[in-house]
Amino acid sequence: MATDSSLALSQSDQENLLEELGIFKIQGRDKGGRKVLLITGKHFPAREVSGEVLKKYLEEKIYPKLEEKPFSVVYMHTDVQRSENLPGISTLRSIYEDIPISVKNHLESIYFLHPGLQARLFLATLGRFLFSGGLYSKLRYVTRLEFLWDHVRRSEIEIPEFAYDHDEELEYRPMMDYGLESDHPGVYGGPSMDNNHLSLYSMRGIA
Numbered sequence: 001m002a003t004d005s006s007l008a009l010s011q012s013d014q015e016n017l018l019e020e021l022g023i024f025k026i027q028g029r030d031k032g033g034r035k036v037l038l039i040t041g042k043h044f045p046a047r048e049v050s051g052e053v054l055k056k057y058l059e060e061k062i063y064p065k066l067e068e069k070p071f072s073v074v075y076m077h078t079d080v081q082r083s084e085n086l087p088g089i090s091t092l093r094s095i096y097e098d099i100p101i102s103v104k105n106h107l108e109s110i111y112f113l114h115p116g117l118q119a120r121l122f123l124a125t126l127g128r129f130l131f132s133g134g135l136y137s138k139l140r141y142v143t144r145l146e147f148l149w150d151h152v153r154r155s156e157i158e159i160p161e162f163a164y165d166h167d168e169e170l171e172y173r174p175m176m177d178y179g180l181e182s183d184h185p186g187v188y189g190g191p192s193m194d195n196n197h198l199s200l201y202s203m204r205g206i207a
Contacts, residue, residue, distance in 0.1 A: 014053040026065045028156025035071040041080040051091040078114040078163045
């Protein structure tokens with residue numbers, strides 16, 4: 001996950017960085033009245049924060065706020081850069097395994113906003129193996145903000161301006177995301193594409 005640059009920051013500095021960036025926020029409610037955990041992927045400093053510090057931060061700062069009640073997650077993948085913002089596969093797996101069972105059991109849905117083709121292919125091929133306990137089945141791709149509002153209360157969620165800008169760009173450049181769907185029916189917005197087409201694009205190496 002983190003490179004040697006993370007060694008330049010103490011554990012407390014890494015925790016403070018996570019807090020200052022506001023990557024994880026309990027904000028608003030979904031249409032069912034459940035709390036929403038809003039995650040802004042673009043702000044995550046994967047090069048500066050270790051997996052252990054991230055797990056400790058979630059355990060101490062985020063999970064207690066969920067109060068062991070049903071909740072939903074809105075994950076904004078908008079403008080995420082793999083080299084800068086994404087933890088490694090082993091780190092993701094470790095974090096998931098350390099989530100308390102009470103938290104896992106109360107997770108209702110994960111709304112994955114602005115998924116790129118690479119993220120969809122990764123989750124379609126490895127998601128079931130990395131995330132056990134039915135988490136993958138709770139994943140819902142959301143291609144546009146307008147479809148997110150069908151599931152969460154718009155007036156209670158603060159979405160950064162860059163997400164709206166990305167939405168507008170997609171309107172003018174729809175081929176950026178091809179309207180591709182996942183390999184299960186939890187996708188909102190855009191025309192569907194079957195798995196054969198998805199495999200064809202994968203083999204051609206389209207990013």
